Amino acid sequence: MSSVDSNHTMPTQDARLAGRVALVTGAGAGIGRACALGFARAGAKIAACDISSDALELLAAELRAMGTSVYTATADVSAASDVASLFNGAAETLGPIDIALNNAGIASPLRPLAATREDDFDRVMGVNLKGVWLCMREALRHMEPRQAGVIINMASAMSFKSYPGSGLYTASKHAVAGLTKNTAVEYAQKGIRVNALCPGNVLTPLLELSVSQEVLDQLAAGHPVGRLGTPEEIAACATFLASEDSKFMTGALLSVDGGWTAL
Numbered sequence: 153m154s155s156v157d158s159n160h161t162m163p164t165q166d167a168r169l170a171g172r173v174a175l176v177t178g179a180g181a182g183i184g185r186a187c188a189l190g191f192a193r194a195g196a197k198i199a200a201c202d203i204s205s206d207a208l209e210l211l212a213a214e215l216r217a218m219g220t221s222v223y224t225a226t227a228d229v230s231a232a233s234d235v236a237s238l239f240n241g242a243a244e245t246l247g248p249i250d251i252a253l254n255n256a257g258i259a260s261p262l263r264p265l266a267a268t269r270e271d272d273f274d275r276v277m278g279v280n281l282k283g284v285w286l287c288m289r290e291a292l293r294h295m296e297p298r299q300a301g302v303i304i305n306m307a308s309a310m311s312f313k314s315y316p317g318s319g320l321y322t323a324s325k326h327a328v329a330g331l332t333k334n335t336a337v338e339y340a341q342k343g344i345r346v347n348a349l350c351p352g353n354v355l356t357p358l359l360e361l362s363v364s365q366e367v368l369d370q371l372a373a374g375h376p377v378g379r380l381g382t383p384e385e386i387a388a389c390a391t392f393l394a395s396e397d398s399k400f401m402t403g404a405l406l407s408v409d410g411g412w413t414a415l
């Protein structure tokens with residue numbers, strides 16, 4: 153009998169994004185952080201942006217320890233000049249940008265519509281919609297001359313449904329879905345794919361800080377799988393959308409939500 157266990161296989165190296173430059177916004181925490189690490193594990197160089205420099209430092213140290221080439225920029229995605237510097241700095245440091253994951257987003261305070269405030273509207277739309285628009289526009293300016301690139305927007309299950317009190321967030325995510333589809337069609341013949349991920353509720357600082365434990369439990373129970381998602385489960389789908397495995401996909405709004413929108 154052979155001493156080699158024929159069922160034992162060496163873990164295969166994931167090289168789906170080998171040598172690609174992937175830019176991730178809101179990479180300091182939650183889903184963005186998991187996606188940056190997931191892209192790096194698949195071989196990508198990472199340009200990471202966040203509004204919080206401390207969170208970025210921690211991520212950069214972790215990425216460098218994995219042997220990943222890293223560029224970081226503290227930037228506010230709702231400011232056009234920050235976004236332009238981010239993309240230009242990333243391309244100058246790491247090379248042309250192949251993948252842009254427009255992930256940075258914020259929650260709106262849970263309030264019925266009559267109690268919503270103008271500053272909340274401006275803040276939520278500024279980050280969630282204007283931020284995605286600015287990052288897509290800049291990504292396209294970098295990608296169009298090469299006729300190649302992948303854009304992934306972080307939409308939400310709230311791109312399809314509603315939740316009482318979350319009108320501003322819901323409106324911003326419906327808008328991201330529309331912008332994704334429209335841009336995908338415009339650039340389909342230019343070698344650039346544009347898709348969106350639509351997560352259900354995922355345990356991250358955004359969710360934990362915006363609702364009570366009681367609401368978290370209700371949300372978990374409301375997903376047909378009976379639990380919240382993990383950032384890594386969203387990152388696995390982001391890597392799929394970033395890779396050639398999804399090369400016939402553009403204009404898709406990919407639900408990753410434990411069945412929540414299928415209810």
Ligand code: NAD
Nearest residue numbers: 178180181182183203228229256257308353354356357358
């Ligand atoms: P999070 O709050 O845990 O992390 C978001 C990161 O974005 C933070 O590091 C934050 O500092 C950064 N950020 C915030 N505003 C920024 C700005 N103006 N410029 C640059 N960076 C900024 O959030 P998360 O839960 O990981 O959410 C990430 C994305 O996923 C968001 O777009 C969110 O709407 C979306 N999403 C989250 C859930 C969920 O349940 N957590 C579900 C669906 C969609």
